[in-house]
Amino acid sequence: MTFVDGPVTVRVPATSANLGPGFDSLGLALTWYDEVTAEVTGSGLVFDIEGEGADEVPRDETHLLYRAMDAAFDLLAERPAGLRLTCRNTIPHGRGLGSSAAVIAAGVVLARALVVGGDDRMDDRTMFGLATDLEGHPDNVAPALFGGFTISWVDGAAAETLRLDVESDLTVFVPPEPVATSLARGLLPATVPHADASFNAGRAALLVAALTTAPERLISATEDRLHQTYRAEAMPDSYKLVRQLRVEGVPAVVSGAGPTVLAFAGGLEAWTPRGWLHRELRVSPRGADIVP
Ligand SMILES: Nc1ncnc2c1ncn2[C@@H]1O[C@H](COP(=O)(O)OP(=O)(O)OP(=O)(O)O)[C@@H](O)[C@H]1O
Numbered sequence: 001m002t003f004v005d006g007p008v009t010v011r012v013p014a015t016s017a018n019l020g021p022g023f024d025s026l027g028l029a030l031t032w033y034d035e036v037t038a039e040v041t042g043s044g045l046v047f048d049i050e051g052e053g054a055d056e057v058p059r060d061e062t063h064l065l066y067r068a069m070d071a072a073f074d075l076l077a078e079r080p081a082g083l084r085l086t087c088r089n090t091i092p093h094g095r096g097l098g099s100s101a102a103v104i105a106a107g108v109v110l111a112r113a114l115v116v117g118g119d120d121r122m123d124d125r126t127m128f129g130l131a132t133d134l135e136g137h138p139d140n141v142a143p144a145l146f147g148g149f150t151i152s153w154v155d156g157a158a159a160e161t162l163r164l165d166v167e168s169d170l171t172v173f174v175p176p177e178p179v180a181t182s183l184a185r186g187l188l189p190a191t192v193p194h195a196d197a198s199f200n201a202g203r204a205a206l207l208v209a210a211l212t213t214a215p216e217r218l219i220s221a222t223e224d225r226l227h228q229t230y231r232a233e234a235m236p237d238s239y240k241l242v243r244q245l246r247v248e249g250v251p252a253v254v255s256g257a258g259p260t261v262l263a264f265a266g267g268l269e270a271w272t273p274r275g276w277l278h279r280e281l282r283v284s285p286r287g288a289d290i291v292p
């Protein structure tokens with residue numbers, strides 16, 4: 001038998017990338033989850049999608065979940081005759097909360113779990129490399145797959161990550177309208193001043209210490225000169241909220257490519273702009289997990 005009998009379900013966390021100075025490297029898994037179920041069938045591709053993005057995402061081979069599973073089946077050298085895919089989406093799309101990384105992580109984990117002996121044929125590092133190739137950068141897929149706080153980098157063609165356990169009160173402020181990551185990346189300059197690169201290197205190093213042992217340093221540790229200001233024109237209200245919170249001493253950053261604002265603190269509901277969603281979260285110690 002090549003494939004397991006019956007459905008397999010994975011629960012996968014939202015993630016926040018960059019965290020201020022750690023552009024394309026640092027990421028946190030959040031206690032906010034999508035659930036995706038896959039079952040091998042005799043033929044065809046059937047989607048059942050509810051929740052976030054249900055009216056926008058395709059229901060064919062171009063769906064990101066299918067594309068991730070397809071790439072994983074290629075690596076596993078197995079191909080099911082048909083698939084039934086059920087998505088229970090709660091992570092908002094295009095808001096800087098790692099929705100694309102979540103669905104990619106779910107896809108590669110599900111494909112591996114559906115193949116009998118899949119764990120022996122695709123190790124975690126290979127799975128992470130594949131997910132990074134699909135997403136384009138490793139900072140969201142690492143915490144989506146492994147949970148916790150992740151420091152990721154690309155060494156030649158190989159994606160690498162180091163995972164740490166951290167705890168923090170977190171608040172996300174989610175605006176009603178999305179900003180596509182591709183648009184936000186298009187606003188970044190090709191080169192940056194040496195002084196700004198040096199500034200961010202120091203802050204990113206400090207952030208690792210602040211999140212693990214020195215939380216009183218979080219306000220300095222979350223400063224950034226490499227991406228948020230360049231992207232402000234695409235998300236002026238997010239940029240403004242980050243600045244207002246920081247003036248009050250609250251460590252706040254744009255989450256991922258935005259426009260969500262992430263603060264390393266709770267009890268901030270009064271700061272919620274009209275029409276935005278406010279949610280208090282923690283760091284999820286778990287990444288994409290098979291639901292027993
Ligand atoms: N659950 C999903 N099912 C299908 N497609 C999805 C899903 N989640 C995200 N996508 C696709 O990814 C796009 C959003 O990806 P994008 O990289 O722009 O934002 P994000 O991943 O939500 O934020 P960020 O990468 O900044 O954290 C959606 O518009 C959709 O095309």
Ligand SMILES: N[C@@H](CCO)C(=O)O
Binds near residue numbers: 017
């Ligand atoms: N590092 C990425 C995260 C969003 O995918 C960016 O800021 O573009």
